Amino acid sequence: MCRSIKTLREPYAEVVTDADIQAAALQYVRKISGFRTPAAHNAAAFDAAVASVAEATAVLLGQLVVRGGGAARTGADHAAASAGTTESGAHRDR
Known part of the structure; x- marks a missing residue:
């Protein structure tokens, strides 16, 4: 539809920022x-x-599950994953 809108889910985008959305x-x-x-x-x-x-869009990306991966990540989710925690501060299962 609009070529300037890029795909925001994994594997096309590893990290999605609020600015991207x-x-x-x-x-x-x-x-x-x-x-x-x-x-x-x-x-x-x-x-x-x-x-x-x-x-x-944020809700959709948060709920999508990509086969072979997990839910699509926003910038905050990616930073939390790098720290070993979720946005709420809980540790993720790895």
Whole structure:
């Protein structure tokens, strides 16, 4: 659909940052709305849509399980895994 939106799950992206998710959400909303930058009277709806798409994307990536791997990781998850803990501070089973 939109070539500037990159795949954000493993193995295509080992670490996904909030900025990656936000950029993909923005590109998606720009594509479907037809606006690069909305007029002032549409800005609130545009910004709300970007926030909703970003939230849904984060939930999706957090729930996906890739065969031969685990759940897709966000930047915070990757840092926690490197430290041997999850975002909540609990140790992961290795």
